Amino acid sequence: xxxxxxxxxxxxxxxxxxxxxxxxxxxxxxxxxxxxxxxxxxxxxxxxxxxxxxxxxxxxxxxxxxxxxxxxxxxxxxxxxxxxxxxxxxxxxxxxxxxxxxxxxxxxxxxxxxxxxxxxxxxxxxxxxxxxxxxxxxxxxxxxxxxxxxxxxxxxxxxxxxxxxxxxxxxxxxxxxxxxxxxxxxxxxxxxxxxxxxxxxxxxxxxxxxxxxxxxxxxxxxxxxxxxxxxxxxxxxxxxxxxxxxxxxxxxxxxxxxxxxxxxxxxxxxxxxxxxxxxxxxxxxxxxxxxxxxxxxxxxxxxxxxxxxxxxxxxxxxxxxxxxxxxxxxxxxxxxxxxxxxxxxxxxxxxxxxxxxxxxxxxxxxxxxxxxxx
Numbered sequence: 001x002x003x004x005x006x007x008x009x010x011x012x013x014x015x016x017x018x019x020x021x022x023x024x025x026x027x028x029x030x031x032x033x034x035x036x037x038x039x040x041x042x043x044x045x046x047x048x049x050x051x052x053x054x055x056x057x058x059x060x061x062x063x064x065x066x067x068x069x070x071x072x073x074x075x076x077x078x079x080x081x082x083x084x085x086x087x088x089x090x091x092x093x094x095x096x097x098x099x100x101x102x103x104x105x106x107x108x109x110x111x112x113x114x115x116x117x118x119x120x121x122x123x124x125x126x127x128x129x130x131x132x133x134x135x136x137x138x139x140x141x142x143x144x145x146x147x148x149x150x151x152x153x154x155x156x157x158x159x160x161x162x163x164x165x166x167x168x169x170x171x172x173x174x175x176x177x178x179x180x181x182x183x184x185x186x187x188x189x190x191x192x193x194x195x196x197x198x199x200x201x202x203x204x205x206x207x208x209x210x211x212x213x214x215x216x217x218x219x220x221x222x223x224x225x226x227x228x229x230x231x232x233x234x235x236x237x238x239x240x241x242x243x244x245x246x247x248x249x250x251x252x253x254x255x256x257x258x259x260x261x262x263x264x265x266x267x268x269x270x271x272x273x274x275x276x277x278x279x280x281x282x283x284x285x286x287x288x289x290x291x292x293x294x295x296x297x298x299x300x301x302x303x304x305x306x307x308x309x310x311x312x313x314x315x316x317x318x319x320x321x322x323x324x325x326x327x328x329x330x331x332x333x334x335x336x337x338x339x340x341x342x343x344x345x346x347x348x349x350x351x352x353x354x355x356x357x358x359x360x361x362x363x364x365x366x367x368x369x370x371x372x373x374x
Contacts, residue, residue, distance in 0.1 A: 006215055010223030011230075014197060018231055024193070028231070031185040032239040040178035040248055046074075046171070047132045052097040053079045053089060060106035062147050066099075069143045074135060086120060096122045097132055099140075109148060167253070167336045175250045179335055180304035180328075182244060186236055186263070187270055187302075187324055188295050193228040194274030195287055198366075202282075217367045221275055225359075228274075229267040236263055253338035262330050262348055269323040269355030276362040279369050302328045323358070326350045 018024060052075045056063045067078050081089060081098070089095045100118035108115040119136060123129040168175055237260060244250045252259070277294060281287035299305070301315065302324035308316055319325045330347035333339035341348070 003219060006219045007223045007226065010219060011227035014224055014227035017197065017200065018193070018228065028189060028235050031189055032235045033243055035185060036178060036181045036239060036243055037247060039181040040174050046173055047128060047135050048073060050075050050096045050128060050132050051094060052076060052099065053081045053095045055081060055083045055086065055098065055100040057083070057103045058101050058105040062106040062109065063101045065147065066101065066140055066143050069139050070136065090120065090122050093122070096125065096128065097136060099136065109144065174248060178244050178248045178250045179331065182236070182239060183304060183328060183331060184299045186232065187298055190229065190232050190267055190270035191274035191277065191291065191295060193232065194224055194271040195278035195281070196284070197224045197228060198275060198278035199281060199284055199287055218363060221363055221366055224275065225268065225271040229271050233264060233267055252335050254334035255340065258341060259331060259334045262327065262334070262344070262351070265348065265351050265355060266323060266327040269351055269358055272355055272358035272362045276358060276365060279362060279365045298322055298324045301325065304328055321354065323351050323354045326354070
């Protein structure tokens, strides 16, 4: 009972330290609100609202049909301009794409010829330019094929492939990006808070005060884990309800209670990693360098940026020891596929086991460090 009381009051001390640090509070609020919204909305892997113009030198029914085939949300309503306006419009960033249809285009198509359509691209936005050119080529090619066939094109293949998208029918990248951004911030801030809390004690000299009190290393470490983990869990919960669900309109198919339970277990593992790094580092500068070596690989190899199956085989074995990999699989199964505990229990237990191993290792290293300091 005395142990629990000591852990509780030491955790209250951690709360006061966190809430007295205005920069840290601003970082937490920003990371779980504006940063997630920006990362999921501003960076897309699909063409969205791209500006486009047409130079129609044919003025035929086919050219008007081609112009009408490009519409929102992929493209803005195409503007009809003259060829002399191309350079000025692209220099002033009014158009990302300009399609030039040559004279007698429809007549050449009717005669079986292969006239060329010129596509001018502002490639300063490299990703959108590459995707947009492929979109335009496919859309215009389909419209020309329908025109030459005098009807909607039919496949000559013996198999008619019907594609159905499960869990995200419209292929909305924002859904996936929002969850990945949320989990990345969760990992980073949990490790930062717990590791910085330990280093702050050492740099301010208060670690010596704790050592002369009737406290054990387990009580000191556990208080930092639960206090900082509680702050991050509260921020995570508010972000899920107000940013992800309401602002970004990401539907959560599974149980929110199960998601929060899995997050709590993962916070324990991430906090143990933070304690481990905070024990190794002697200064905040060293801790920052260790953070770069730890968090970036964790985020890259967790399956959020690229699927685990797409990574080199040797890397896949290494990522098995990362709690972030199993938590990413757990959270995506719950959020997108509506999985229950009967499906995600292997990831749940794996994160719990890895968290326990990291905590025991961090505790042993912390005990050794305070023994040396004495």
